[in-house]
Amino acid sequence: MDKIVILTGAGLSAESGLGTFRDEGGLWAQHRIEDVATPEGYARDPALVHRFYTARRIQASEARPNAAHDALARLQRAFGGEVVLITQNVDGLHEKAGSEAIHMHGTLAGALCAACGHRWTAPLDMTPDTACPACHGTTARPDVVWFGEMPYFMEEIADHLADCTLFAAIGTSGQVYPAAGFVQEARQAGAQTIELNLEPTDLSRLFHSRRIGPATRVVPEWVASLLG
Structure with a gap:
């Protein structure tokens, strides 16, 4: 049976109004990554990190899927x-x-207790005073993977890459590992590979084929070609 594994990145949601951390003028442009997306930044200034992720959570709650999400x-x-x-x-x-x-990389809708590991649905506005429902400590953080932390579900992902027949990367810069290595894992397993992106990336040469253009155009066209 054919198995398609698709990796999606920030470029997929850009046309829904959610900027990437490389966009000028967006939420990310107002902060240093080291201050809002690392464990060290959280330890230094949890209030700043919570304000940043509350803004992202509100932005994401108001965003709507675009034609690329719908096609997938x-x-x-x-x-x-x-x-x-x-x-x-x-x-x-x-x-x-x-x-x-x-x-x-986790989800903005999730909260994680840094002390006991309990997970729950995040309130829209989290602060350093947000208490864990399990241990009642004020050690709540966004349940997202920060730079320097290990992404979730890596063993499960490796299993999928090992037996897929087609691997697609959509809207991802190819600059962040381990995700940047997925195309090589899929190729080694014998899969065909395709990149769908707004512009070529550093990894474009590793893909068998590519479709360049806005996600809302190239993803629906590619899906239509697969479904016949």
């Missing part, structure tokens, strides 16, 4: 084989479109 949901429903979505995005737009996705 249609592919998951209608393809004759298996379609596994792995996302670096924490915005929840795959689920809003009706897809199931593996969130390797």
Whole structure:
């Protein structure tokens, strides 16, 4: 049975109004990554980190899936084989479109207790005073993977890459590991590989084929070609 594994990155959600951390003028441009997306930054100034992620959580809650998200949901429903979505995005737009996705970088909708490891649905506005429902400590943090931390579900992802017949990377810069290494893992397993992106990346040469352009155009066209 054919199995498609799709990795999605921030470029997929850009046309839903959610900027990447490389965009000028967006939320990320107002902060240093070291201050808001590392364990060290959280330890230094948890209030700043919580304000930043509250702003992102509110932004994501108001965002709507675009045509690319909708096309991937249609592919998951209608393809004759298996379609596994792995996302670096924490915005929840795959689920809003009706897809199931593996969130390797966590989700803005989740809260994690840094002390006891309990997970729960994050309130829209989290602060350093937000208490863990399990241990009642004020050690709540966003349930997202920061720079320097190990992404979630890596063993499960490796298993999917090892037996896929087609691997696609959509809207991802190819600059952040381990996700940047997925194309090589899939190729070594014998899969065909395709990149769909707004512009070529440092990893473009590793893909068998590519489609260049806005996600809302190239992803629906690619899905239509797969579904015939």
